[in-house]
Amino acid sequence: MISIPSHSLKPIRALALVLALASGTFVSADPLLKSDAEIQNEFRDRATYVLDNAIERIDPSDTDAGGIYDLAVALNRGEHIDWARQRLRSYNETPSGSMFWMIPMVLLMQADGGNLTEEDWSFIQELWRTYYPYRGDTENHWLMYYTGLYLAAEMFPEAGTDAWYNGRSSAENMAEAKEYILDWVRITTSYGQGEYDSPRYIGEYTRPMALLAGWARDSELRQIGRMMMDYLILDFTVESLEGLHGGAQSRAYPREILRPALSVSMAHSWLFFGQGEFSPNASNTLVALSGYTPPPILYRIAHDRSEAYVHKELKRTRWRLRNVGADTFEVDGKRTRPVYKYSYVHPDYILGSSQGGLLQPIQQRTWNLIWREDEPLDKSNTFFALHPYSSPKEGMMYFPSDWDTVTDLIARSKADYDTEDKLIGGSKYEYIVQHKSALIGLYDIPEGTRFPLINTFFSRDLEHRTEDPSGWIFAQGGPVYIGYYPMAPGEWKPVDWTGLMAGGAGGWFSANFVEWSEGSESYVSYDLKNGYVLQVAPVRDFDSFEDFKRAVRALPLETSVEPVPSVRFTSLEGAELEVRYKEPLIVDGKAIRTEDWMLYDGPFARAERESQTLDIIYGSERYHLDFIQRRIESSISSEQ
Amino acid sequence: MKSIYRFILPLGLALSLTSQADTEPTLFAALAMTKAQEASSLPTDSGLFIYDRHSDSWDTIGPEILFMNSIAVDPKDPDTIFIACGNGIVRSQDGGKSWRQVTGWRESDVMRIAIDPEDSSHIYAASVWGVNVSRDGGESWENANRGLHETWSRPIVVDQRQTRRVLVGTEAGLYESKDRAREWQRVAHSPWVPVLDLQRSATDLDTWLMATEGQGVFISRDDGRKWTSVVPELAESNIYSVSIDPADPDRMIAGGWDVGVWVSSDGGKSWQGRGEGLASPNVTAVTFDALGSGRIWASTFEEGTFYSDDLGRSWQHDERLDGAYVFDLSFAPLRR
Known part of the structure; x- marks a missing residue:
C-alpha cells in the first residue's frame, strides 16, 4: 500500500510512480516476500x-x-x-x-x-x-x-x-x-x-x-x-x-x-x-x-505482525542530579535508575508499560495501549491512566533549578505540567506490572499530595463503553476489546476539565488540543489507596462483545487496598497474577526478577546488559551490531 | 566598634580589593531573562551584566551564552576572568576581549568558581554534578568529588588564611577539604541541609553566614566549625543569598523566597524583615556594596533589582534588570 498523494507530485514523477507501480518495481503484494x-x-x-x-x-x-x-x-x-x-x-x-x-x-x-x-x-x-x-x-x-x-x-x-x-x-x-x-x-x-x-x-x-x-x-x-x-x-x-x-515512553506531547x-x-x-x-x-x-x-x-x-510477542527492554532514567534515591546505580560518577520496559505486541494492538515511579521529568508515559486503525491519522486510538503528579522535588531531580522556580519554569514550555487533568507524567506513588494482555496499576498516594487522584483516559473512538454491574468497565477500540476494573469508584469528566489546554496554554503546546481531545472523557477516582486491572483482548478471539464481557466477568479477581493496594487476578491467558504495591509481580507462583532484565529481550532483538552489542533477528536472518569492534555482521542461518 | 569599622575599614577593604591600580570592585549580575519566556524552555536572553557606578549604567560582558551563573576574577591578574555557565567554564585572559571554553564535555552546569588567592593556578568549580578542580590555571580540569555524599554543589570558597582549605556547600550540607579538594569531609557541626550560599566576613574572618534550602540562615563565629540557626522566623524558608557588610561585620542581610530581605545590625543576634518596598517578596540574590558604602542590593525573581542606603528601610528600584532571574549578584575586582 503506497500512500504518496499523487496529486501533490510533479506530473512527470507521478507518471514515473504509476509506471513503477505497474511494473511492480515499487511494491510487491506481500511485504514479507x-x-x-x-x-x-x-x-x-x-x-x-x-x-x-x-x-x-x-x-x-x-x-x-x-x-x-x-x-x-x-x-x-x-x-x-x-x-x-x-x-x-x-x-x-x-x-x-x-x-x-x-x-x-x-x-x-x-x-x-x-x-x-x-x-x-x-x-x-x-x-x-x-x-x-x-x-x-x-x-x-x-x-x-x-x-x-x-x-x-x-x-x-x-x-x-x-x-x-x-x-x-x-x-x-x-x-x-x-x-x-x-x-x-x-x-x-x-x-x-x-x-x-x-x-x-x-x-x-x-x-x-x-x-x-x-x-x-x-x-x-x-x-x-x-x-x-x-x-x-x-x-x-x-x-x-x-x-x-507503542510501549512505555520517556517523552511525548499531547x-x-x-x-x-x-x-x-x-x-x-x-x-x-x-x-x-x-x-x-x-x-x-x-x-x-x-x-x-x-x-x-x-x-x-x-511488517511482520503475524504472531503476538513479548518484548522486554532495559532503559534508564535521565541522569539524576539531586534526590537520586536508593534504587539508582552509578555510571562514571552520575546516578541513574533502571527502567524496565515490557511490551506485548499483538497483530492488532500494543500494550506496553514500565514500572512506574519518577523515571523521567515531565513527559513520562508509564504505560499505554494503542491499537491498529485503517485510518489512524484521525483517531485517538489509545488508552492509559496516570496519577498527575508534579513536584519541585521531581524537577530538581533532573534540572539544575531551584525549589521555588523549577515548577514555574517547566510550565513555561510544558504548560500542563502542574495541572490535575494532565495526560502525561510519572508519579512516585504509581506502580505498574504487566503480563501479556493484562496490566495492573496500584497507587498509594499520601494525604496532602498535590492532585490526589487517578485519571484514566477513555477515547472518543471507543465504542460500546459499558459500566458493568460487576465493576468492570468494558469498551471496544477498533480491533481490541478492553476491560478496565477500577478498585475504587470514580466519576466521568471531560478531558481537560480545568480548561487550561482549551484556553491555549503554552501556545503551540496546546494548539489543536480541542480538536484532538473533544469527546474523549476521563474517569477520575479520588481514593488515595487505589488501583485498577486492565484486561484487553483481540476482537477476533471472541464471537461477540458479550462473549468477551462474560469471559472477563468470570475471571478470578480479588482486590484489596489495606494495608497497601494488592491484586490477585487470573488473566484471559490463564496466568495467575499476584501483586502488592511496590513488590514484585508473581506469575503462576513465581516472582518476576527484574534484576536479570536484558537490554533487549524479544524475538527480534537480543542484547545483554553492558554488552555494547545488539543482535537483530528475523527468522534465519541475523544482523549483529558490535559497537566495541565497530563492526556489522549479517548472516543467514540454514537452521530455522 | 561599629563606627570604627564603618569609617576605617572601607579604606583597607578598598586597598585589598584593588590590588591592581586600575581595578575596582564591580557589581555584576549573572542572570537570565525569564519573565518574557513564554511557550519556551529557554529564556529570552541571558548574560553577565556589570554595573558602572561612574556612569550609572549596566553593560554586558562576555559572550552571549545561555545560563550564565557567576564569574570569578583572578585576584592576582584582573585580566583573567572565569565564567561559570551551563556549558561549563569560559575564560578570558585579556580582560574580556576574547574568550575560550576551558572545560570539556565532562564538566557542565557550573554554578560558582573560587580561585586560590595565593596561588591562582588552583581553581575550584562547584556544579550540579559536584566539584571540579584545575591545578594549572584553568587549562585542564579534573573531578574532585571524593568524600562528598551528594555531589550537587553550589557555593565554594577558598579559605584565604589557609589556602589549602576549601569549603563547599552541597545537597547534604557543608563539606571541607584541607588538601585542596583532593578529599572532602563533612563539617561535623553543620546542618544536613542543601546549602545555597556561603559568605564570609571580609573583616572578621571567623564569621560566616550560610543560606539553606528549607532551614533558613545559619551562622558560624568560629571559622566554620560550629553552625547555629539564626532568624527563627526563617527557619523553614528557602534562603538563596546572604551577605556581610565588608565595612561592618555586624551588618548582615539574607534574601529568600516569599520572605523578602532580612537584616541584622548586631552580628546576627537579632534580625528584622525589610522587604517592604520591594516589588516582590521572592528574592534570589543580595549583596552589600564591596566599597563599603553600606548600600545593599537585592534582586527579586523577575520583578527587578533594588538597592537601599538605609539597610532596607526604603528601596530604590533599578528598572534596568526587570524581568530577570538573577542567579548571582556580587562584586568582582574588574579592570575599570
Whole structure:
C-alpha cells in the first residue's frame, strides 16, 4: 500500500510512480516476500520523493520564508540557488536555537553540492565564530550539539582558536566532540538511552546519526553513525504497529498522546518501511539526503505482525542530579535508575508499560495501549491512566533549578505540567506490572499530595463503553476489546476539565488540543489507596462483545487496598497474577526478577546488559551490531 | 566598634580589593531573562551584566551564552576572568576581549568558581554534578568529588588564611577539604541541609553566614566549625543569598523566597524583615556594596533589582534588570 498523494507530485514523477507501480518495481503484494533489492529500491524511491517534495515546497519569490532543511535540499539539487543563498542570510539574521541551529547548518554545509560561493562560506564561518550555542539540558541536545560541532569543525580541520565561538581549534573541538559521541554510544548500548522511545524525539537522534553516517570523514564516526541508525530504528520498530509507536515512553506531547499517528516515529515509518502516509518531516529530509539505507531485516520486522510477542527492554532514567534515591546505580560518577520496559505486541494492538515511579521529568508515559486503525491519522486510538503528579522535588531531580522556580519554569514550555487533568507524567506513588494482555496499576498516594487522584483516559473512538454491574468497565477500540476494573469508584469528566489546554496554554503546546481531545472523557477516582486491572483482548478471539464481557466477568479477581493496594487476578491467558504495591509481580507462583532484565529481550532483538552489542533477528536472518569492534555482521542461518 | 569599622575599614577593604591600580570592585549580575519566556524552555536572553557606578549604567560582558551563573576574577591578574555557565567554564585572559571554553564535555552546569588567592593556578568549580578542580590555571580540569555524599554543589570558597582549605556547600550540607579538594569531609557541626550560599566576613574572618534550602540562615563565629540557626522566623524558608557588610561585620542581610530581605545590625543576634518596598517578596540574590558604602542590593525573581542606603528601610528600584532571574549578584575586582 503506497500512500504518496499523487496529486501533490510533479506530473512527470507521478507518471514515473504509476509506471513503477505497474511494473511492480515499487511494491510487491506481500511485504514479507520482497527481496532485499526490492526493499532498498523502494526505500530509495521514497527518499527521492521526500527530496522532490522539499523542492516543491519552496517559494523562490519569498526569501524570508522556507525551511532550512529544504534549503539544504535546494543546494544539494542545485535548484533555486539564488533563493537558497538569500534565505541562508535571512534565516541567520539572528541565529538562535543552539543545537537546533547547528544540525541544519551542518547539513547544508555538507550537502551543498558545490553551490555555496566563497562569499557564502565566509558568511557561514562568521556565524560559527560569533554565535555561541548552548549545549542544552537533555540527551538529545548534547548529541546534536556535539555532532554538529564535530562535523562543522571537520570541514575546516586546520582552523585555529579564532575561528570558533568557543575559542577552541578545530582539532580540539573534534577531539572533544568525538569523545562525547563515542561515550554516548557506549552508555546507550550498555545501559539504554535515558531519553528512550520518544515518538517525537526519535528525530533528534536520527538526525545527528544520519549526519555522521552520511558525511563524517572520520571512518569510525561514519560507521558509528550508520550502526546507531540501525540501532535506533530497531529500537522503535520492535514496539511499533504499522508505524504507531507503542510501549512505555520517556517523552511525548499531547499531540502524540491523543493522536498516536501524528508522530515523528510514524513519519519515519513511512520513509523506512512504507507504512502510514507521507507527511513532510525535517528528520526524513535529512535522512533522505544522507544516503543512509536501513538494512532490509528491519523492514521485515516492521511488517511482520503475524504472531503476538513479548518484548522486554532495559532503559534508564535521565541522569539524576539531586534526590537520586536508593534504587539508582552509578555510571562514571552520575546516578541513574533502571527502567524496565515490557511490551506485548499483538497483530492488532500494543500494550506496553514500565514500572512506574519518577523515571523521567515531565513527559513520562508509564504505560499505554494503542491499537491498529485503517485510518489512524484521525483517531485517538489509545488508552492509559496516570496519577498527575508534579513536584519541585521531581524537577530538581533532573534540572539544575531551584525549589521555588523549577515548577514555574517547566510550565513555561510544558504548560500542563502542574495541572490535575494532565495526560502525561510519572508519579512516585504509581506502580505498574504487566503480563501479556493484562496490566495492573496500584497507587498509594499520601494525604496532602498535590492532585490526589487517578485519571484514566477513555477515547472518543471507543465504542460500546459499558459500566458493568460487576465493576468492570468494558469498551471496544477498533480491533481490541478492553476491560478496565477500577478498585475504587470514580466519576466521568471531560478531558481537560480545568480548561487550561482549551484556553491555549503554552501556545503551540496546546494548539489543536480541542480538536484532538473533544469527546474523549476521563474517569477520575479520588481514593488515595487505589488501583485498577486492565484486561484487553483481540476482537477476533471472541464471537461477540458479550462473549468477551462474560469471559472477563468470570475471571478470578480479588482486590484489596489495606494495608497497601494488592491484586490477585487470573488473566484471559490463564496466568495467575499476584501483586502488592511496590513488590514484585508473581506469575503462576513465581516472582518476576527484574534484576536479570536484558537490554533487549524479544524475538527480534537480543542484547545483554553492558554488552555494547545488539543482535537483530528475523527468522534465519541475523544482523549483529558490535559497537566495541565497530563492526556489522549479517548472516543467514540454514537452521530455522 | 561599629563606627570604627564603618569609617576605617572601607579604606583597607578598598586597598585589598584593588590590588591592581586600575581595578575596582564591580557589581555584576549573572542572570537570565525569564519573565518574557513564554511557550519556551529557554529564556529570552541571558548574560553577565556589570554595573558602572561612574556612569550609572549596566553593560554586558562576555559572550552571549545561555545560563550564565557567576564569574570569578583572578585576584592576582584582573585580566583573567572565569565564567561559570551551563556549558561549563569560559575564560578570558585579556580582560574580556576574547574568550575560550576551558572545560570539556565532562564538566557542565557550573554554578560558582573560587580561585586560590595565593596561588591562582588552583581553581575550584562547584556544579550540579559536584566539584571540579584545575591545578594549572584553568587549562585542564579534573573531578574532585571524593568524600562528598551528594555531589550537587553550589557555593565554594577558598579559605584565604589557609589556602589549602576549601569549603563547599552541597545537597547534604557543608563539606571541607584541607588538601585542596583532593578529599572532602563533612563539617561535623553543620546542618544536613542543601546549602545555597556561603559568605564570609571580609573583616572578621571567623564569621560566616550560610543560606539553606528549607532551614533558613545559619551562622558560624568560629571559622566554620560550629553552625547555629539564626532568624527563627526563617527557619523553614528557602534562603538563596546572604551577605556581610565588608565595612561592618555586624551588618548582615539574607534574601529568600516569599520572605523578602532580612537584616541584622548586631552580628546576627537579632534580625528584622525589610522587604517592604520591594516589588516582590521572592528574592534570589543580595549583596552589600564591596566599597563599603553600606548600600545593599537585592534582586527579586523577575520583578527587578533594588538597592537601599538605609539597610532596607526604603528601596530604590533599578528598572534596568526587570524581568530577570538573577542567579548571582556580587562584586568582582574588574579592570575599570
